[in-house]
Amino acid sequence: MLTLLPAAPQKAFAAGDGLNGTLSLVIENDIFYSDQYYTNGVRASWTTAADKKPDWALNAARLFPFFPDNSSVRTNYAIGQNMYTPKETDSKNPPSDDHPYAGWLYGSVGLIAENGRQLDQIELTLGIVGSVSLAEQTQKFVHKVRGIDIPQGWDTQLKNEPGIVLTYQRSWRSYVSKSFIGVPFDLTPHAGGALGNVFTYANTGITLRYGKGLPVDYGPPRIQPSLPGSGFFVSQKDFSWYLFAGVEGRYIARNIFLDGNSFTDSRSVDKEPFVGDLQMGVVVTKGNVRLGYTKVLRTREFKSQSSDRQDFGAFSLSMQF
Known part of the structure; x- marks a missing residue:
C-alpha cells in the first residue's frame, strides 16, 4: 500500500559531508532541438562547505528573517553567460517580431541555508547585457569550430546595459514514502521570485524524485529562470540514482531579453505574462x-x-573538494 507521510526532519549531512566545497558546471543548450530563442547558457559555481567562512556570509544569513535558525549555511559564487537569438539566424536584419539577439554575462554571490527538510536560497547577480557580454563572439567561435552556419544578425542585438537581479527561492521536502515497490520518492514544492532590470517574476512549482539511495538534495543545479536545484549534494559511497520530473509557473513582469533595453530604444517583442516549464531527467x-x-x-x-x-x-x- 502506498502511504504518504510528512517528511521526518533529517540531518543535512552524513558523517564527513559538509566538510567539502562543491564545484558545479552547468551547460544548457538547444543543440538537440533547434538553434533559437534561449540558445545557450553556461554557469560555473563554487559552493562552500557548510558553516565555513567568510564570517560576513554567516552573519548575514543569521540576520535574514526567512532562514531557519537550525540550518547549515553555505556561500555560493558563480559566473555565467547566456545567449539568445531569433529563429532565423541567416539574415542580417531578422524580422522585428522575432526574438531579439541578446547576451548576458554575469557574476553572482548567494547564501544557501538548509536543514535537511527546507532549502532557502538568496542570490545577488550583477552583469552586463549587450555586446560587452561577448555572446556574439562566443557563438560565432563555436559555430566556426563546429563547421555550421554563422549567425548574421548580431548587429541588431540589445544595447549595452548593466544588469542587476536579486532572487530568492524556498524549497520544502514535504512528503516522503518508501512503500512504492520498495523505492523511495519525495515531493518538493518551491516558491520564490526575482527582482531587477533583467528579470522580475514570481514563481512556484513542485518536483518529484524517485530512485535508489535517494540523497538529501533538491535536484541538479540549473540556470535561472528555472526550477531550483542545489549546487551541494551528499556524497554517496555506493552508486545511487534518481529520476525526477517537475513543473513550474512564472508570472513575468520584466524580461529584458524580450522587453528590450530599459533606458534606450532597442528591439523588443510582446512577451507572454505567464510562462510554464515542464522538466524531467536523471541524476547519478x-x-x-x-x-x-x-x-x-x-x-x-x-x-x-x-x-x-x-x-x-x-x-x-x-x-566535491
Whole structure:
C-alpha cells in the first residue's frame, strides 16, 4: 500500500559531508532541438562547505528573517553567460517580431541555508547585457569550430546595459514514502521570485524524485529562470540514482531579453505574462561526483513566437573538494 507521510526532519549531512566545497558546471543548450530563442547558457559555481567562512556570509544569513535558525549555511559564487537569438539566424536584419539577439554575462554571490527538510536560497547577480557580454563572439567561435552556419544578425542585438537581479527561492521536502515497490520518492514544492532590470517574476512549482539511495538534495543545479536545484549534494559511497520530473509557473513582469533595453530604444517583442516549464531527467551520484541531465519544455514566451514551446537540455557536473 502506498502511504504518504510528512517528511521526518533529517540531518543535512552524513558523517564527513559538509566538510567539502562543491564545484558545479552547468551547460544548457538547444543543440538537440533547434538553434533559437534561449540558445545557450553556461554557469560555473563554487559552493562552500557548510558553516565555513567568510564570517560576513554567516552573519548575514543569521540576520535574514526567512532562514531557519537550525540550518547549515553555505556561500555560493558563480559566473555565467547566456545567449539568445531569433529563429532565423541567416539574415542580417531578422524580422522585428522575432526574438531579439541578446547576451548576458554575469557574476553572482548567494547564501544557501538548509536543514535537511527546507532549502532557502538568496542570490545577488550583477552583469552586463549587450555586446560587452561577448555572446556574439562566443557563438560565432563555436559555430566556426563546429563547421555550421554563422549567425548574421548580431548587429541588431540589445544595447549595452548593466544588469542587476536579486532572487530568492524556498524549497520544502514535504512528503516522503518508501512503500512504492520498495523505492523511495519525495515531493518538493518551491516558491520564490526575482527582482531587477533583467528579470522580475514570481514563481512556484513542485518536483518529484524517485530512485535508489535517494540523497538529501533538491535536484541538479540549473540556470535561472528555472526550477531550483542545489549546487551541494551528499556524497554517496555506493552508486545511487534518481529520476525526477517537475513543473513550474512564472508570472513575468520584466524580461529584458524580450522587453528590450530599459533606458534606450532597442528591439523588443510582446512577451507572454505567464510562462510554464515542464522538466524531467536523471541524476547519478558516486563518491564525490554527481552528474545530471534535464530536458526542459518551456511554453511560449512571446506572442509572435512561431512555436508553442521551446525544448532544450541541461547537463550538470558537480564535484566535491
